[in-house]
Amino acid sequence: MSSEQYQVRRSARRRTTMGIMREGGTLVVVVPARMTRQQERELVPAFVSRYLQHESRRRPPAADHDLTERALALFERYLAEPGSGTPRVSVAWSARQQQRWGSCTTATGEIRLSDRLQAMPDWVADYVLMHELTHLLERTHSPRFHDLVARYPHSERAKGFLEGWQAGQNLPPAEL
Template sequence: MTEPQVEVRRSKRRKQTVSAYRDGGRVVVLLPARMSRAEERRWVDEMLSRLRRSETRRKSPARASDDALLNRCAELSQRYLDGLAVAAGVRWVAPMRTRWASCTPAEGTIRVSRRLREVPSWVLDYVLVHELAHLLVPGHGADFWEWVNRYPRTERAIGYLEGLTAAADLGTGVGEPESGDEVD
């Protein structure tokens, strides 16, 4: 990956803050005038790194369009479900009250709550695999979980979603006690 052209602008009015932004094909870094050349080099490197991280997050599947979600489902089905689960459509929807996502197997459609736009991509991938598995097996029986557990981060993603639910008190039912379990 080639480094972009960098323009450094110093300002006497700028006392402490450093910022950067893209302007066409170059990056503009704004620095206090009093900064040494060594500090300038360190801050330019740091700001380029921050911009790259920010842009990578914006391009991640979690922020993808509906078409990108559909493409991701096709990739995940190939990788973990032998290509057998084929979604006819996948789309982001307004936050659901009690679910992270849902599917309609008869139509082959999947709806994903916009609340998942900010989760790590591996968590979104788990949710998509979960819904794709419903295209193969209705319900949550052992045969369903055999498909879902092919995704290597299933347990970790469930834990992440349980934590998110608990933190936000969203009541999505993830990790809800089974009947007969003691509840404090």
Template sequence: MPTEPTEQQPPAAHGPVEVRRSDRRRRTVSAYREGDRTIVLIPARMSKAEERRWVTAMLDRLAAKEAKRSVPGGDTELAERAGRLSERYFEGRARPGSVRWVTNQNTRWGSCTPAEGTIRLSHRLRGMPEYVVDYVLCHELAHLLVPGHGPDFWRLLEAYPRTERARGYLEGVAATARTPDVPPDVTDDEEV
């Protein structure tokens, strides 16, 4: 039977922390965000000293995971980045009207509407290596100049030197997502 949750005073950046002890939990500690609060699940038998150590460790782990997912500057930084890539690889000819992150693209990495000059990148790219995000941006910028995926499009995209490497990375991510037997690459559960 779970014991009463306890409040801990965390470092200010983390917000309130609720520790939930469970008699059923034997060997794992996990943590997740619930609104502005962090919930840390621990075995009931854990000492107060172990609790403090694990709470600190799990807060650090969550913060690192969240930092990896976020991209500083959001849409403004993304648009500036697209502008720099256009200058470098397309002689400034690809000029999008807007470039932004979106959360409604779960089967594509990015999309472009040449008639409107809009580029949208999936939030799933956040936290991926910069060269991968740059590749997807270059791919969508190239669509502003050449619609479709014909030979002219791929010739234009050859200007970005890490195209093949980035495509391989994205293919690997997609294959992993389709493989049910592969465990998630990051877990919030930790052996005690």
């Protein structure tokens, strides 16, 4: 089991099942009030372990410092407006992105790039980064969005590269 600490809380409302959640940074296991201390010692550690395993699969990958720096440089060069400041951004490679080249969570600034891009030229990955960075300024694929992405000088070339790669692999077009 993980060395992560957890707190056990008894609940009169729970009859037969345990629950688990995070409060602040603390993992809280809610057990039925009638559960014995012996049952608690036997059941809770495995329950916490399963939860942590499941949670680790749901968490986005840890940010890659070099990718994040690359994204910030692209933002400053092609997207920054005078006085607009730099957005909060973290970028990571993701092995889970098989249908998309990249994705962006605008609320947190988390960008994930398909690890398939690692085998491609940097200007292709930079185009996908630009696309995702642009979502921080314009959430939809509006005309303004496409104008902003087009500031990257290799946009059309990179789109063609990705389309050609997909056709060569006999794959349906991946989304950005």
